[in-house]
Structure formats: C-alpha cells, structure tokens
Amino acid sequence: MKTPGSCTSTSLSACGFAVLALVFSAFYIQLSLLGFILLLLLVFALGAYASFRALMLLLGSSGKQRLASAGRLVLVLLSWLGLWYLPASDLAAYVDASLFYRQYESQVEKVHHQSRANCGQTLACYTDGGQPAYVFFAYRLHLPFSGQQGVLYVPDPVELPQQQRLDKISGAMTCRALPLSTHFFACAMSAYGG
Structure with missing residues (x-):
C-alpha cells in the first residue's frame, strides 16, 4: 500500500524536481557554462513535467488521494519558488x-x-x-x-x-x-x- 505524500512512483517527479532544484541552487556557481545550461534545461523540463503531473493527479483524485496530490502540488510550487529565490541568496x-x-x-x-x-x-x-x-x-x-x-x-x-x-x-x-x-x-x- 502506498502512503500519501511519500516519494512513490507517482510522486517521483515532484520529489525529483524538489531535490534537483535544491542541488541546482546550492551548486549553480560551481558549474561550467555548458553544465549550467544543461542542468538548467533539465531542471525546467522536470519542473514542467512535475507541475503538469501534480495538477493532473489533483484534478483526477478524491478523498485521501486528493490530499496527497495537493501535497505534491505544494511541493512542486515550493520547489519553483526555491528555484527562483535560492540562487539569489547566499546558499551557494x-x-x-x-x-x-x-x-x-x-x-x-x-x-x-x-x-x-x-x-x-x-x-x-x-x-x-x-x-x-x-x-x-x-x-x-x-x-x-x-x-x-x-x-x-x-x-x-x-x-x-x-x-x-x-x-x-x-x-x-x-x-x-x-x-x-x-x-x-x-x-x-x-x-x-x-
């Protein structure tokens, strides 16, 4: 049985995006230009996929599944916010x-x-x-x-x-x-x- 809100196969994209956004924010100044561009494209592609997937799961679920889907969507939105804010902070x-x-x-x-x-x-x-x-x-x-x-x-x-x-x-x-x-x-x- 899958637990709501955990990093299962259906929420792997949301968790993967959150981790990738954090790693990118922490190490973006350590990358070469090519590495920066490739990782940025990967982060945005995974973010777009995770956003779409979380939104579709939220719209197509009910009850406890809806709560778990809303949690995934919140995680994706916080990851986007972190990706926007953290590189401008002193994290790196x-x-x-x-x-x-x-x-x-x-x-x-x-x-x-x-x-x-x-x-x-x-x-x-x-x-x-x-x-x-x-x-x-x-x-x-x-x-x-x-x-x-x-x-x-x-x-x-x-x-x-x-x-x-x-x-x-x-x-x-x-x-x-x-x-x-x-x-x-x-x-x-x-x-x-x-």
Missing part, C-alpha cells in the same frame, strides 16, 4: 565556503607564511598586500557573467572588511555584511585592481 556561498574551507585555510597559511606574491602567481587567489593579508578566492568554476564572486578571508573575525583594503584587491569589490563563517565573507568584484 555557504556551500562553497564549507566544501573548500580547508583549502582556503591552507592557502591563507601559505600566503601569510611564505610570500604574498605567491597568491597572485597561482591565480587561485588575490591579496591586498596588507599584513596580515585579506585573501580573496573566486568560486571554483564560477560563471563569470559579471565579474567574479567568491570568498574573502579577513584576518580579524570581529570586523567587517575595510573598503580601502578591498579596493587594493579590486577596483570594485563589495562584500555581504554577515560573515559566512569565522574570517570568511561572500564578496563580488567587477574589476581587478592592483
């Missing part, structure tokens, strides 16, 4: 900061203990040249639609990034006021500085 930045936290910490240690010029030579990060340095890491495989987005290491965890130091990394860098974690902020730059 939190995912990036948590996935690559150890690599960022390691690179910061190298910059602080070896040479600030080492950061620019590897093209893995940018630094402001201060002591201790601000270090900016572009998101892995970022889609460069307009500048670069990434994670900024700030040596003092209790202070917001100082704009004059950000200007040394990029001529136009802005950071979110709330940190992603201790020492790390989500930032974006639209021009490279000196």
Whole structure:
C-alpha cells in the first residue's frame, strides 16, 4: 500500500524536481557554462513535467488521494519558488565556503607564511598586500557573467572588511555584511585592481 505524500512512483517527479532544484541552487556557481545550461534545461523540463503531473493527479483524485496530490502540488510550487529565490541568496556561498574551507585555510597559511606574491602567481587567489593579508578566492568554476564572486578571508573575525583594503584587491569589490563563517565573507568584484 502506498502512503500519501511519500516519494512513490507517482510522486517521483515532484520529489525529483524538489531535490534537483535544491542541488541546482546550492551548486549553480560551481558549474561550467555548458553544465549550467544543461542542468538548467533539465531542471525546467522536470519542473514542467512535475507541475503538469501534480495538477493532473489533483484534478483526477478524491478523498485521501486528493490530499496527497495537493501535497505534491505544494511541493512542486515550493520547489519553483526555491528555484527562483535560492540562487539569489547566499546558499551557494555557504556551500562553497564549507566544501573548500580547508583549502582556503591552507592557502591563507601559505600566503601569510611564505610570500604574498605567491597568491597572485597561482591565480587561485588575490591579496591586498596588507599584513596580515585579506585573501580573496573566486568560486571554483564560477560563471563569470559579471565579474567574479567568491570568498574573502579577513584576518580579524570581529570586523567587517575595510573598503580601502578591498579596493587594493579590486577596483570594485563589495562584500555581504554577515560573515559566512569565522574570517570568511561572500564578496563580488567587477574589476581587478592592483
């Protein structure tokens, strides 16, 4: 017997769409352009199918089945809303900061203990040249639609990034006021500085 609202074969498209929308929202900045376009097309195709399927099930059901069908439709609608809202939020930045936290910490240690010029030579990060340095890491495989987005290491965890130091990394860098974690902020730059 099938339980209402569970991910059975009839509601697999709704659950699959919800999962795919969440995964896309969390990792969209990690994709290459081709990967982004293909996954976006897949998400929209599955979303359209799930929406149609959930609506048809709702219209053709009665009683307890109607309640389960309404639940699937609500899940699909929330997935569409999440797909619209989550990529504009800091979700992907939190995912990036948590996935690559150890690599960022390691690179910061190298910059602080070896040479600030080492950061620019590897093209893995940018630094402001201060002591201790601000270090900016572009998101892995970022889609460069307009500048670069990434994670900024700030040596003092209790202070917001100082704009004059950000200007040394990029001529136009802005950071979110709330940190992603201790020492790390989500930032974006639209021009490279000196």
